[in-house]
Amino acid sequence: MTIHTIAIQDSKEAVLEATDVVKVLGSGAGEVRALKGVSLSLSPGELTLLMGPSGSGKTTLLSVLGCMMTPTEGTVRVCGNSTKGAGPEQLAKLRRDHIGYVFQSYHLFPTLNALDNVRLALDVRGEHGPEAVARAKEALATVGLLHKLRSYPRQLSGGEQQRVAIARAIVGKAAAILADEPTAALDSQNGHAIMEVLARIAEDPSRAVLVVTHDPRIVPFAKRIVRIEDGRIVREERNGQQNDERSKIEEHDVDDERGVVVKRKWMQR
Amino acid sequence: MTRMANPFAMSLAFKLAQRNLFHDRLRLVATVVGIVFSIVLVTVQLGLYFGFGRMVTTMVDHATGDLWIIPAGAKSFEDPSPLDERNRFAALSVNGVFDVTAVVIGFAEWRLPGGGTTPVFVVGSDVRAPGLHPWNVVAGSVDALAIPNTVAVDQTYFERLGVTGLGATAEIRDQKVEVAVITKGIRSFTTTPYVFTSLDRARAYTGTAANKAAFFLVHLAPKGNVASVQERLQANLTDVEVLTQAEFRERSRTFWLFDTGAGAALFAGALLGVIVGTVIVAQTLYSSTKDHINEFATLRAIGSSGRYIHQVIIWQALLNAVIGFSIAASIGFIIVDQTAESALPIVMTPTLTIGLFALTVFMCVMSAIAAIIKVMRIDPAMVFTQ
Numbered sequence: 122m123t124i125h126t127i128a129i130q131d132s133k134e135a136v137l138e139a140t141d142v143v144k145v146l147g148s149g150a151g152e153v154r155a156l157k158g159v160s161l162s163l164s165p166g167e168l169t170l171l172m173g174p175s176g177s178g179k180t181t182l183l184s185v186l187g188c189m190m191t192p193t194e195g196t197v198r199v200c201g202n203s204t205k206g207a208g209p210e211q212l213a214k215l216r217r218d219h220i221g222y223v224f225q226s227y228h229l230f231p232t233l234n235a236l237d238n239v240r241l242a243l244d245v246r247g248e249h250g251p252e253a254v255a256r257a258k259e260a261l262a263t264v265g266l267l268h269k270l271r272s273y274p275r276q277l278s279g280g281e282q283q284r285v286a287i288a289r290a291i292v293g294k295a296a297a298i299l300a301d302e303p304t305a306a307l308d309s310q311n312g313h314a315i316m317e318v319l320a321r322i323a324e325d326p327s328r329a330v331l332v333v334t335h336d337p338r339i340v341p342f343a344k345r346i347v348r349i350e351d352g353r354i355v356r357e358e359r360n361g362q363q364n365d366e367r368s369k370i371e372e373h374d375v376d377d378e379r380g381v382v383v384k385r386k387w388m389q390r
Numbered sequence: 391m392t393r394m395a396n397p398f399a400m401s402l403a404f405k406l407a408q409r410n411l412f413h414d415r416l417r418l419v420a421t422v423v424g425i426v427f428s429i430v431l432v433t434v435q436l437g438l439y440f441g442f443g444r445m446v447t448t449m450v451d452h453a454t455g456d457l458w459i460i461p462a463g464a465k466s467f468e469d470p471s472p473l474d475e476r477n478r479f480a481a482l483s484v485n486g487v488f489d490v491t492a493v494v495i496g497f498a499e500w501r502l503p504g505g506g507t508t509p510v511f512v513v514g515s516d517v518r519a520p521g522l523h524p525w526n527v528v529a530g531s532v533d534a535l536a537i538p539n540t541v542a543v544d545q546t547y548f549e550r551l552g553v554t555g556l557g558a559t560a561e562i563r564d565q566k567v568e569v570a571v572i573t574k575g576i577r578s579f580t581t582t583p584y585v586f587t588s589l590d591r592a593r594a595y596t597g598t599a600a601n602k603a604a605f606f607l608v609h610l611a612p613k614g615n616v617a618s619v620q621e622r623l624q625a626n627l628t629d630v631e632v633l634t635q636a637e638f639r640e641r642s643r644t645f646w647l648f649d650t651g652a653g654a655a656l657f658a659g660a661l662l663g664v665i666v667g668t669v670i671v672a673q674t675l676y677s678s679t680k681d682h683i684n685e686f687a688t689l690r691a692i693g694s695s696g697r698y699i700h701q702v703i704i705w706q707a708l709l710n711a712v713i714g715f716s717i718a719a720s721i722g723f724i725i726v727d728q729t730a731e732s733a734l735p736i737v738m739t740p741t742l743t744i745g746l747f748a749l750t751v752f753m754c755v756m757s758a759i760a761a762i763i764k765v766m767r768i769d770p771a772m773v774f775t776q
Binding site (some may be wrong): 180183184189190209210213214215218219220221222224228230231232233237240241243244245246249289291294301376 | 401402403405406409410413684685688689690691692693694695696698769770771773774776
């Protein structure tokens with residue numbers, strides 16, 4: 122399989138857009154320029170991978186794009202809303218209204234069952250009652266966990282917990298789903314299942330999905346791969362394969378973040 | 391069959407608070423014990439305060455009269471200087487006054503039938519006129535005090551006075567007295583038993599001159615105006631003060647509760663209880679919040695407002711308050727019941743109960759401040775590193 126390196130020209134209106142973003146973390150002697158002028162836009166209907174070595178700025182970029190931080194310089198727009206000058210509450214509102222998160226270690230609430238964990242994303246938006254319950258069930262059905270509504274996180278496997286986390290991210294109809302190493306804690310089978318779910322979500326023309334990962338096995342699921350190193354985007358690529366062709370792939374060569382060619386055979390079904 | 395969604399689904403903020411609270415039972419027990427200890431301490435202190443406050447004005451409360459003529463500067467009912475009978479006649483001449491009755495009080499020695507003495511506080515007034523007579527009579531009749539050398543005593547003090555019931559005899563100031571009336575629950579906060587008798591016997595037992603009295607109780611003529619009569623009496627009489635029942639009650643209360651420092655000590659105890667309770671709840675709530683910091687960070691990361699997170703913590707505090715108060719109130723009512731017959735009963739009124747609940751809620755909510763500050767400093771991006 123060939124990965125085509127192409128210039129990214131988004132024809133659709135961007136859901137998330139970072140322009141010349143600089144992010145300085147810490148101060149004084151401990152000051153670190155984690156992002157050094159990053160520009161990136163995420164369009165609906167596609168799954169983008171953000172790959173790069175440890176310390177390259179992936180998580181910082183995810184935090185800035187996901188409105189957990191404001192950039193030191195540059196602008197970030199979420200569905201047209203700039204984060205410039207936004208305080209913690211305004212950032213929280215942007216996250217609530219437009220962004221769904223999926224975390225590496227799931228971050229489910231251990232004292233709530235799967236349904237309530239998903240409902241929580243609606244509850245914080247002030248959506249309660251039967252309609253919220255119905256939507257949470259719908260989200261769980263989307264990730265194939267309708268039969269585990271009453272299960273608590275401790276009663277679910279890692280893959281199932283991550284699927285609950287995905288349901289929580291999508292239940293609020295967020296325009297952008299940001300996933301931080303969603304398969305890192307999972308075995309290949311579960312990782313594959315999770316990526317299939319995320320890829321399916323990315324097919325929704327109103328949603329953009331950004332996945333931060335080290336895992337090269339994920340590449341076939343992406344329409345676009347963005348590589349970041351030392352706080353700068355060094356390469357953007359478009360994956361030539363269509364999603365419906367992925368299942369036919371048996372062997373996939375790709376450069377990992379260290380530039381080493383690896384071979385994976387995990388797309389067999 | 392599809393299960394119907396519950397339209398009254400519990401708020402998840404409440405559910406989360408409840409689950410956080412019950413998740414660590416040991417911490418919950420520690421918190422509740424702290425609240426219970428604190429509120430029981432406050433209940434006892436405030437109950438004593440109100441009980442004491444009620445007790446120090448019991449004589450004023452049970453006197454029938456519209457105005458009191460008291461010696462100028464008298465601090466309380468138990469602090470008399472003899473007033474001259476001329477004041478009574480002068481008061482009777484004031485327009486709007488229907489009657490004026492004398493009240494004599496004083497300490498005396500009660501000689502027990504079996505030997506030995508004990509101090510008593512003698513209260514005497516004209517038995518045939520409205521004044522200050524024994525109440526809660528359980529044996530005999532107040533009219534019986536018209537019979538020479540008869541007295542009324544409270545059954546609580548039978549042992550102290552060496553009597554067993556009606557007809558029992560003893561001596562006061564070497565004069566024979568006979569118990570003709572028995573009351574229930576007329577206790578003195580000084581623990582010195584009250585002995586009611588007629589006006590002339592009281593003078594005899596306390597060594598008060600025949601033309602002297604401790605107070606005069608003024609009864610107004612029908613449709614008499616208390617304020618204007620009070621003003622006229624005050625203008626016509628010298629070296630006395632003319633107070634309404636409420637004013638004299640307040641003066642006595644103020645003296646015993648505040649001037650003596652007794653009330654301040656009780657309040658200090660109550661305040662200590664509140665401080666201890668607040669610190670305990672604050673500490674446990676803070677540590678609970680720290681333990682659930684990842685969950686709060688996740689809430690923040692998924693876009694929860696600060697207000698929503700406050701709700702979770704405040705719900706935790708309120709649940710603590712309700713559980714702690716329920717137990718503390720139950721213990722409080724047991725203590726009230728157990729002290730009802732004691733020299734200084736602890737009083738629990740509906741208002742005090744509501745006030746204590748409000749105090750518990752306030753204390754717990756205030757305790758939540760540290761936890762809220764902690765949570766509001768969370769960087770939601772920490773979820774990436776946890």
